[in-house]
Amino acid sequence: MTMLANAGKRDRLWRGVVIAAPYFWLLLFFLVPFAIVLKISFADPLVAQPPFSDFFDWSGAAGHRVLANFDNYRFLLEDQLYLVSYLKSIKIALASTGLCLLLGFPMAYAIALTPYPWRNLLLLLVILPFWTSFLLRVYAWMVMLGKEGLINHLLISVGLIDKPLQMLYTDGAVYLGIVYSYLPFMILPLYATLEKLDLDLHEAAADLGARPREVFRDVTLPLAMPGIIAGCLLVFIPALGEYVIPALLGGLDSLMIGRTLYDEFFVNRDWPLASAVAVVLLLILILPIMLFQRLQQETEV
Amino acid sequence: MRRTSTFLYSVLCFGYAFLYIPILVLMAYSFNSARLATVWGGFSTRWYSALLDNSQILDAALLSLEIALVSATAATVLGTLAALGLNRMGQYRGRTLFTGMIAAPLVMPEVITGLSLLLLFVSLQELIGWPSSRGANTITMAHITFSMAYVAVIVQSRLASMDESLEEAAMDLGGRPFAVNMDITLPLIMPAMAAGWLLAFTLSLDDLVISSFAAGAGASTLPMLIFSKVKLGVTPEMNALATIIIGIVTLGVIIAGWMMLRQQRLLARGQVKA
Numbered sequence: 001m002t003m004l005a006n007a008g009k010r011d012r013l014w015r016g017v018v019i020a021a022p023y024f025w026l027l028l029f030f031l032v033p034f035a036i037v038l039k040i041s042f043a044d045p046l047v048a049q050p051p052f053s054d055f056f057d058w059s060g061a062a063g064h065r066v067l068a069n070f071d072n073y074r075f076l077l078e079d080q081l082y083l084v085s086y087l088k089s090i091k092i093a094l095a096s097t098g099l100c101l102l103l104g105f106p107m108a109y110a111i112a113l114t115p116y117p118w119r120n121l122l123l124l125l126v127i128l129p130f131w132t133s134f135l136l137r138v139y140a141w142m143v144m145l146g147k148e149g150l151i152n153h154l155l156i157s158v159g160l161i162d163k164p165l166q167m168l169y170t171d172g173a174v175y176l177g178i179v180y181s182y183l184p185f186m187i188l189p190l191y192a193t194l195e196k197l198d199l200d201l202h203e204a205a206a207d208l209g210a211r212p213r214e215v216f217r218d219v220t221l222p223l224a225m226p227g228i229i230a231g232c233l234l235v236f237i238p239a240l241g242e243y244v245i246p247a248l249l250g251g252l253d254s255l256m257i258g259r260t261l262y263d264e265f266f267v268n269r270d271w272p273l274a275s276a277v278a279v280v281l282l283l284i285l286i287l288p289i290m291l292f293q294r295l296q297q298e299t300e301v
Numbered sequence: 302m303r304r305t306s307t308f309l310y311s312v313l314c315f316g317y318a319f320l321y322i323p324i325l326v327l328m329a330y331s332f333n334s335a336r337l338a339t340v341w342g343g344f345s346t347r348w349y350s351a352l353l354d355n356s357q358i359l360d361a362a363l364l365s366l367e368i369a370l371v372s373a374t375a376a377t378v379l380g381t382l383a384a385l386g387l388n389r390m391g392q393y394r395g396r397t398l399f400t401g402m403i404a405a406p407l408v409m410p411e412v413i414t415g416l417s418l419l420l421l422f423v424s425l426q427e428l429i430g431w432p433s434s435r436g437a438n439t440i441t442m443a444h445i446t447f448s449m450a451y452v453a454v455i456v457q458s459r460l461a462s463m464d465e466s467l468e469e470a471a472m473d474l475g476g477r478p479f480a481v482n483m484d485i486t487l488p489l490i491m492p493a494m495a496a497g498w499l500l501a502f503t504l505s506l507d508d509l510v511i512s513s514f515a516a517g518a519g520a521s522t523l524p525m526l527i528f529s530k531v532k533l534g535v536t537p538e539m540n541a542l543a544t545i546i547i548g549i550v551t552l553g554v555i556i557a558g559w560m561m562l563r564q565q566r567l568l569a570r571g572q573v574k575a
Contacts, residue, residue, distance in 0.1 A: 014479040022383035026402040029446040033417030050423045106312035131554045133507045136543040139531050140323035150326050241410020258412045278413050293404045
C-alpha cells in the first residue's frame with residue numbers, strides 16, 4: 001500500500017517537474033519582463049543607476065506620491081520622429097512581406113513539384129541560409145552594394161555608369177536585406193502546405209475545363225492559404241521590429257522603429273522612453289502574434 | 302502546364318542565385334590580397350593569418366562558444382520538458398498560457414525581448430542583488446529563454462506525429478510515467494532533441510541584438526564584435542572571418558543532415574523487418 005502511494009507521489013512529482021520547470025522559466029524570463037517594461041514606460045528618466053524613477057515616491061512626509069505618468073506616451077505622439085518611424089516600419093515590413101511572397105511562392109511550388117531525391121537537395125538549399133549567420137548574410141550585401149562593391153564594379157566595367165551609384169545606406173537596400181534574410185521563413189511554411197496539395201485536384205479541375213489561371217485561383221490558392229498566412233506572419237512580425245538590417249544597410253534617415261528603440265536605449269540612454277516605444281510596438285504586433293499562435297495550435301491538432 | 306513549370310523553375314533558379322551569390326562573392330573577396338574590394342590583387346590568405354593574430358576576436362569566439370554550449374544544453378532540457386508538458390500531460394490549468402509563452406518568442410522582435418530581459422535583470426539586481434553583474438551569465442539566461450521555444454516546437458512536432466501506443470502499452474504494463482518517458486519516449490524523440498540542440502546552438506552563436514541588451518559593459522560576444530566592426534564598413538579581415546564561420550556552419554549542417562537521413566533510413570529498414 002505504501003509502495004503504491006509512494007509511486008503515486010513520484011508520478012505526480014514527475015508530472016510537476018515536467019510542467020513546472022519550463023513554465024516557471026518562461027514566466028520569469030518571458031512574461032514578467034513585459035510587466036516590467038510596461039511599468040518602466042510610465043517612469044521618468046533619471047541620471048542614476050538604474051536610470052529611471054520609481055513608481056511611487058515613499059520619501060514624502062504625507063505618505064507616498066504616485067510618480068507614474070503618461071509623459072513618455074505623450075512624447076511619442078508629439079514628436080514626429082516616432083510616428084514616422086512606426087509608419088515607415090509598417091510600410092517596409094508590409095512591402096517586404098509582399099515581395100517575399102511573390103518570390104517565395106513560385107519557389108515553394110517548384111520545389112513541391114520536383115520529384116525525390118532532388119527535392120531534398122532543393123530543400124537543403126533553402127534551409128542552409130536559415131542556419132547561416134544572419135548578421136554575416138546582411139554583411140554580404142554590404143560587400144555587394146558598396147561604392148566599391150561588386151555591383152558598382154560590374155556596372156562601371158560594362159560602361160553603363162561612369163561613377164558608382166549610391167546603393168548601400170538607402171531604403172532600397174533595407175528592402176533587399178529583409179527579403180533576402182527572411183525568404184526561407186516564407187518558403188518553408190508555403191512548401192509544407194503545397195507539398196500536401198493533391199495534384200489530382202488540379203487535373204480534375206483542368207479536365208472539367210478550368211483554365212490554368214482558374215485552377216490556380218480557385219484550387220491552389222485557397223488550399224495554400226494556411227501556408228501563405230503563416231509565411232507572411234513569420235516575415236512581417238520580426239521584420240517590423242528589425243534592427244540589424246536598417247542599422248547596417250539603411251541610411252542615417254532610415255527610421256525603422258527597432259532602430260529608433262535601440263538608439264533611444266543605447267545612445268540617448270532614455271530607458272523609460274525606449275520602454276514606451278516597445279509597448280506601442282507590442283500593441284501593434286499583438287493581433288498578428290495572436291493570429292500566429294492560433295495557426296500554430298491548429299497545425300498541432 | 303509546360304509553360305507554367307518553365308516559369309516556376311526560372312523563378313527557382315533566380316531565387317537560389319539571389320540567396321547564394323552574395324555569400325559566394327563575400328567568400329571570394331576574402332582571398333583577395335588587395336585591401337580594396339574593386340581590385341583583384343591575386344589570391345592570398347593574408348587576411349586569414351591576420352585573424353589568427355587577433356586575440357580580441359579569438360577571445361570573443363571562445364566566449365560565444367561557451368555561451369552557446371551551455372545555453373543550447375539547458376534549452377534542450379527545458380524545451381523537451383515543455384514539449385512533454387504540452388503533448389503528454391493532458392489538461393491542466395494555465396495550459397493555454399503555456400502554449401502562448403512557447404509560441405510567442407519565435408516571432409517576438411528581438412529588440413523587445415532584449416529590452417525586457419535587461420530590465421528584468423536590472424530590477425532583480427535592485428530587489429534581491431542577483432544577478433550581481435551582467436555578462437556571460439545574463440547572456441546565457443537570455444539565450445536559454447528564446448532557444449527553448451525553438452527546441453519545444455521541434456520536439457513537440459515529433460511527439461505529435463508519434464504513435465502513442467508504445468507509451469500506452471508500457472503504462473498498461475505498469476510502467477511509471479517517469480520510467481516510460483525515460484525508456485520509451487526519450488529514445489524516440491532523441492533525433493528531434495539533437496536537431497533542437499543544434500538549432501539552439503547556432504541561434505546562440507548568431508545572436509546579436511538580445512546579447513547586446515543582456516550584456517553589461519564587460520562581455521563581448523563574437524557577433525557583438527563583428528557588428529561593431531562592420532558598422533564602419535567592409536574590411537577584408539571581416540570577409541575572412543565570415544568565410545570561416547559560414548564554412549564551419551555549412552559543414553556542420555551537411556554532416557547533421559546526412560546523419561539524420563542515415564538514421565531515418567535505418568529506422569525505416571528496421572520497421573520493414575519488424
